[in-house]
Amino acid sequence: MSAPLLRCAVASMRHGLLLPEHAESDAAPELEELAATLPEVFGTADPGCLERVAARLGAEQGGGNFSQVLFLSDSRVHVIQALERRAGEALVAVSPSGRSVGLVLSQVQARAAELEEER
Amino acid sequence: MTAAGVPSSRYLSSIPASPAISSAVQRVLGYIDDLPAGATGALNFGLHGMILLQSRKICWAVARTMRLRLSDLLRNQSTPPVSREAVEEVYRRCKSSGTPIGEALVASGLATEAGLRAALFKHNGDAIVALARAGAAPDDWVTHTKPGYDPKYSFSACEVLAMVGALDDPARAAAAQVELASMLVADSVGAAFTRGTDASGALVIAVDRGCDFAVADLVGTCNWVAGLFDVAQTFDQEVFAARVHFGTQAGLVTWRSTDVGYVGMCGSRAAAARLVSRLSERGVRASGVMPRGSHERESPA
Numbered sequence: 001m002s003a004p005l006l007r008c009a010v011a012s013m014r015h016g017l018l019l020p021e022h023a024e025s026d027a028a029p030e031l032e033e034l035a036a037t038l039p040e041v042f043g044t045a046d047p048g049c050l051e052r053v054a055a056r057l058g059a060e061q062g063g064g065n066f067s068q069v070l071f072l073s074d075s076r077v078h079v080i081q082a083l084e085r086r087a088g089e090a091l092v093a094v095s096p097s098g099r100s101v102g103l104v105l106s107q108v109q110a111r112a113a114e115l116e117e118e119r
Numbered sequence: 120m121t122a123a124g125v126p127s128s129r130y131l132s133s134i135p136a137s138p139a140i141s142s143a144v145q146r147v148l149g150y151i152d153d154l155p156a157g158a159t160g161a162l163n164f165g166l167h168g169m170i171l172l173q174s175r176k177i178c179w180a181v182a183r184t185m186r187l188r189l190s191d192l193l194r195n196q197s198t199p200p201v202s203r204e205a206v207e208e209v210y211r212r213c214k215s216s217g218t219p220i221g222e223a224l225v226a227s228g229l230a231t232e233a234g235l236r237a238a239l240f241k242h243n244g245d246a247i248v249a250l251a252r253a254g255a256a257p258d259d260w261v262t263h264t265k266p267g268y269d270p271k272y273s274f275s276a277c278e279v280l281a282m283v284g285a286l287d288d289p290a291r292a293a294a295a296q297v298e299l300a301s302m303l304v305a306d307s308v309g310a311a312f313t314r315g316t317d318a319s320g321a322l323v324i325a326v327d328r329g330c331d332f333a334v335a336d337l338v339g340t341c342n343w344v345a346g347l348f349d350v351a352q353t354f355d356q357e358v359f360a361a362r363v364h365f366g367t368q369a370g371l372v373t374w375r376s377t378d379v380g381y382v383g384m385c386g387s388r389a390a391a392a393r394l395v396s397r398l399s400e401r402g403v404r405a406s407g408v409m410p411r412g413s414h415e416r417e418s419p420a
């Protein structure tokens with residue numbers, strides 16, 4: 001299976017803007033639109049609520065902060081991956097759907113690891 | 120009962136559907152959630168009534184203003200109804216032996232286990248609604264030292280919340296219950312919700328039996344995942360499902376079908392991946408229309 005086409009960029013969670021030093025020169029509009037949702041996605045979650053839910057599920061304690069959001073649609077897979085070692089920044093990625101979601105996620109995680117190594 | 124949380128048509132409630140009542144019930148259930156884990160005893164609401172709990176699950180509730188008794192609910196489960204004399208005979212025996220009446224009715228063949236659970240669910244739900252409508256607040260908690268109720272006849276606060284939310288549209292709630300049962304995977308629990316036109320937030324209409332969170336956390340989670348779909352519309356109007364990883368292991372999966380939102384709360388990332396796979400295979404979309412293309416199975420990430 002060939003690797004799915006993946007476009008990605010780094011964005012500010014607080015401002016919802018792509019960070020120019022990590023954006024491709026022709027950053028796709030869908031990446032900008034995905035990045036624009038970050039303040040809403042990350043700013044409206046209640047970590048305490050999520051932590052209590054995780055505790056009742058018997059999941060290992062790890063806080064209520066979330067690390068990855070995946071959106072599935074008929075035409076695209078969208079991924080938001082919080083960058084652990086780059087506070088306030090997230091990798092946003094878009095790939096055509098119809099391919100393996102697992103492969104898309106592997107590519108996103110590999111790219112996120114590279115970015116964190118750069119730091 | 121057709122499924123946990125949904126009364127059968129035989130138990131159509133006289134309680135009017137109303138966001139205000141749902142909010143008031145949430146307040147009463149919040150008192151239960153505030154008790155320590157494993158709380159067993161009686162939560163007294165002064166002259167208004169009381170709620171008996173075992174391991175923080177609702178076993179029995181009574182309110183002064185209630186009209187229907189459990190024995191009436193049980194009698195009316197069959198056609199023709201079981202005679203009042205037969206029920207009263209069992210009641211007399213229970214009074215002298217100290218056996219719970221419901222379980223004695225099952226033992227005598229006058230009620231089935233499912234029928235008893237349905238009747239208890241209706242009775243306890245009605246009592247809690249009555250306490251909520253009266254604006255009652257607990258004034259005493261009495262700890263009981265030994266458990267006396269069969270756990271299969273006890274209910275989580277989330278189940279009662281969903282029962283009240285279901286009153287708005289029982290058929291929709293029953294369909295949501297079926298959807299949850301067909302989609303949830305091992306190591307996941309779920310809830311279905313709708314959002315009204317007012318600003319009252321998510322109205323929980325169905326939960327599976329394992330759903331046992333604080334009601335405020337359940338409603339908060341439903342509100343948040345509903346917001347995820349709202350923001351997703353800004354970049355892709357075809358988004359039909361979303362998955363969130365949080366903590367080190369847990370995950371949420373949310374999807375919509377017609378006008379009902381669903382959330383599966385998963386105790387492991389593998390469970391979240393399986394739920395996403397199941398949704399992808401079925402091709403759930405916000406519109407409820409099958410998608411044009413198919414989605415490949417996701418490997419657990």
